[in-house]
Amino acid sequence: MAQRKRTAVLISGRGSNMNALISAALDPNYPAEIALVLSNRPDAAGLERAARFGIPTAVVDHKDFPGDREAFERQVDTVLKDHNIELVALAGFMRILTPFLVNAWTNRMINIHPALLPSFKGLATHERALEEGVKLHGATVHFVSAEMDDGPIIVQGAVPVLDGDTPDTLAARVLEVEHKIYPKALALVAAGKTKVTGARVTTRGDEEVAPALIWP
Numbered sequence: 001m002a003q004r005k006r007t008a009v010l011i012s013g014r015g016s017n018m019n020a021l022i023s024a025a026l027d028p029n030y031p032a033e034i035a036l037v038l039s040n041r042p043d044a045a046g047l048e049r050a051a052r053f054g055i056p057t058a059v060v061d062h063k064d065f066p067g068d069r070e071a072f073e074r075q076v077d078t079v080l081k082d083h084n085i086e087l088v089a090l091a092g093f094m095r096i097l098t099p100f101l102v103n104a105w106t107n108r109m110i111n112i113h114p115a116l117l118p119s120f121k122g123l124a125t126h127e128r129a130l131e132e133g134v135k136l137h138g139a140t141v142h143f144v145s146a147e148m149d150d151g152p153i154i155v156q157g158a159v160p161v162l163d164g165d166t167p168d169t170l171a172a173r174v175l176e177v178e179h180k181i182y183p184k185a186l187a188l189v190a191a192g193k194t195k196v197t198g199a200r201v202t203t204r205g206d207e208e209v210a211p212a213l214i215w216p
């Protein structure tokens, strides 16, 4: 098997998607290894869990760089390079990125967003999905581009919106699908099976006939 891609997971909080990626990467045949978990918040719950798995962790506290997002990102980039990171997976990393970090990691940085992009970019996605009355909601893993919650879509997972849903019940249903699609998307990217042409991602490999939509 080709070398597993050294992947950093960037978190800000509880880290349930990080967990899903760590679990997937426990399989030696998984094409990525989680080589670093980095948080911008020292109190992120996910840090402790990553450490329990023996994964190196790092904190770059954005509060140490007041008013200077790029300086914060330069430090993040330095830590990533220090750990010989090849791919970056943002998993609930709640910082708006500047072109510096985005350009440094073009096609090597992916993000999970709790909505079927391009609908519901930004925050409070479940509240807004309920307000708009959509019947189908979900999550998206995409390459990170200069625009927030934009960039070529790798995998989407859809869930129904049910009568009686609250933002919390809907969030829980979406989170389940997030934990399925993120390991799948990272595997596709790490295995070199994705090709980006403009806004489109196509996937290579016969065994991945319809990898891009998960419909539970």
Ligand code: GAR
Binding pocket: 011, 012, 013, 014, 015, 016, 017, 018, 091, 092, 093, 112, 113, 114, 122, 149, 175, 178
């Ligand atoms: C996830 O639902 C993720 O999709 C979302 O934050 C949550 C993090 O949960 N990300 C965003 O909203 C980014 N725009 P987790 O820490 O348990 O993975």
